[in-house]
Amino acid sequence: MDREKDLIERCLRGDPVAQKELYDRYARRMYGVCLRFAAHNLQAQDILQEGFIRVFSKLKQFRFKSPLEAWIRVIFINTAITLSKKELRYCMREPLTAGFEAGSNLMDGFMKLNMDDMVSLIQELPAGYRTVFNLYVIEGYSHKEIGRKLGISENTSKSQLLGAKRSLRKKLLELANSDGRERR
Amino acid sequence: MEEKDDRVSRQLREQFRGFEPEPPAGSWEAIRRRLDGKRAPAEAPREVWPLANWWQPRRLYPALAIAGLFLITLFIWLAVKPSHQIKGQAFIDQTELTKGTAYLFRIHDKQAPYDSVGLLRKTELDSSGHFLFEDLPSGSYLLRIHTGHDEVNGQRDLHGYYGDQLHWDSARLLSTDHPQDTYVIRIPKNR
Numbered sequence: 001m002d003r004e005k006d007l008i009e010r011c012l013r014g015d016p017v018a019q020k021e022l023y024d025r026y027a028r029r030m031y032g033v034c035l036r037f038a039a040h041n042l043q044a045q046d047i048l049q050e051g052f053i054r055v056f057s058k059l060k061q062f063r064f065k066s067p068l069e070a071w072i073r074v075i076f077i078n079t080a081i082t083l084s085k086k087e088l089r090y091c092m093r094e095p096l097t098a099g100f101e102a103g104s105n106l107m108d109g110f111m112k113l114n115m116d117d118m119v120s121l122i123q124e125l126p127a128g129y130r131t132v133f134n135l136y137v138i139e140g141y142s143h144k145e146i147g148r149k150l151g152i153s154e155n156t157s158k159s160q161l162l163g164a165k166r167s168l169r170k171k172l173l174e175l176a177n178s179d180g181r182e183r184r
Numbered sequence: 185m186e187e188k189d190d191r192v193s194r195q196l197r198e199q200f201r202g203f204e205p206e207p208p209a210g211s212w213e214a215i216r217r218r219l220d221g222k223r224a225p226a227e228a229p230r231e232v233w234p235l236a237n238w239w240q241p242r243r244l245y246p247a248l249a250i251a252g253l254f255l256i257t258l259f260i261w262l263a264v265k266p267s268h269q270i271k272g273q274a275f276i277d278q279t280e281l282t283k284g285t286a287y288l289f290r291i292h293d294k295q296a297p298y299d300s301v302g303l304l305r306k307t308e309l310d311s312s313g314h315f316l317f318e319d320l321p322s323g324s325y326l327l328r329i330h331t332g333h334d335e336v337n338g339q340r341d342l343h344g345y346y347g348d349q350l351h352w353d354s355a356r357l358l359s360t361d362h363p364q365d366t367y368v369i370r371i372p373k374n375r
Contacts (some may be wrong), residue, residue, distance in 0.1 A: 019219065023212050028204035035205060052215045111195060115203050137193050138200050164365055 004068055011059055022058075023052060026069060030076050035119050036134050037080035039087070039127065047083055051076040076138065081150065087127035088150065092162050109172045121171050130162035223306040266321040268360040272311040274329045274369030277340070281313035281331055281371075288317050289326040291357060301326060324351060331370050344371035 010018030031048050038044035054075050062071055081088070110118065124131055131150065135141040136157070141149070141158040152156070238244060270288065274281045285308055289301045304325070309315050315329075327346040347356030348370045358367060 016216070016219075019216075021213065026213065027207045029212075031205050031207040032200065032203040036200070041208075045211060048207055049215050049218065050213055053218055056219060111192070111199065115199070115262065118199075119203075137199055138194065140197060 005064070008059060008062060008068070011056065012034065019056060022055075026072055027052075029069070030072065033073060033076050034080065036122050036138065037077070037084070037131065039084070039123055039130070043083070047076065047080045050083060051079040054079055071137075077135070078149075084127050088131060109176075110168060113175075117175075120169060124171065125164055125167055127165055128160045132157055132160035132167075133164035191193075214280040223296075226365055243254075266319045268320040268322055268363065269315070269316065269318045270320060270325065270327070270358055270360075270363075271316040272327070272346075272366060272369060274315065274331075275368065275370045276331065277370065277372070281309055281329070283310050283332040284309040284313070286315035287315075287330070287332045287360055289328070290321075291324050291326050297356065320360065325358040326355055327353075327362075327367065327369065328352070329371060331371060342371050344369065348372070 007018055007022055011022055027048070030042065030051060034044040034047040034051065035041065038047055051072075055072055060076065062068065081085055110121070113121070122133065125133060135146045135149070136143065143154040143161075146152075146157040147154045152160075192222055238247065246321065272286075274284060288304045288305045290304045291301050304320075305317055307315050307317060309329075330343055331340070333341050333344040344350055345352055345355030346358060346367060346369050347354070349355045350372070358364075
């Protein structure tokens with residue numbers, strides 16, 4: 001904790017060595033977050049850069065009430081949401097028919113994939129599905145929190161999540177079919 | 185169903201926690217450039233006093249280098265600085281010259297003809313025949329005295345070289361490596 005505090009203080013003084021150290025410590029983990037929230041790798045790079053710029057400029061607001069990593073992660077999630085706001089606004093306007101089956105085996109099948117494939121499937125989702133899926137399933141936000149964060153209703157959040165799951169199931173089925181065809 | 189979703193979410197969260205892909209090369213450099221760009225205007229007003237934080241290596245080392253260079257230049261200049269002098273007195277036989285001019289030639293080769301030797305300086309003798317050349321570079325010199333004409337003291341237009349010689353090629357050289365306190369030069373009166 002003391003080392004972390006020292007690192008933050010050095011960053012606040014503008015010490016480039018400390019800034020690089022902080023980057024090295026969190027870049028890989030945060031790039032993982034960026035890849036999940038982005039539609040493609042280039043967008044993930046943009047989020048990574050913008051996220052770190054925001055981290056360094058907001059660092060003086062860090063009050064040591066939560067772990068630094070959690071604080072940085074929130075900044076990255078907010079950055080990702082801000083950078084895809086246009087896309088999100090468009091996607092959230094699409095009304096979804098609630099009540100369809102997401103499929104109970106969907107997530108089990110999803111989890112059997114390797115990480116790169118999982119990330120690719122998530123990236124292929126429309127911005128709204130992708131963001132809500134990331135926030136709800138992976139980051140553990142509630143629909144109420146997601147609604148507040150994205151400026152949508154709880155029900156919209158729920159329907160976006162169902163849409164994400166439906167879309168993922170479709171993609172997983174396509175993957176399974178193409179695998180089967182290859183085996184034959 | 186919800187319970188199952190929670191379990192799956194937890195597992196997925198765990199799985200993604202270990203997902204640490206390598207960021208693309210050059211990401212940090214791009215961030216660094218943007219940070220530098222942002223910081224530049226904020227740093228400028230801090231330079232109120234140019235010598236602030238002088239002990240920091242980025243300021244101290246160049247300052248030390250400049251000071252060292254200055255000292256080296258000073259030592260070299262002091263070492264080669266013209267600092268020799270030649271002084272003496274001119275006579276005709278035993279009588280001090282009351283009027284005349286002393287000429288100093290810098291010479292590198294005694295065998296070189298007189299007209300190839302450049303005149304370095306000349307100075308007027310005082311009323312008792314004294315002359316002085318200051319701030320001379322080290323080397324060998326040829327000294328010539330021209331008496332001038334002085335009817336009152338019975339002086340005629342005569343000349344001679346150090347070593348009491350009439351001609352340059354038999355004159356003695358003066359060297360700053362073996363300086364004398366006073367050089368005496370006598371010009372023969374009766375030729």
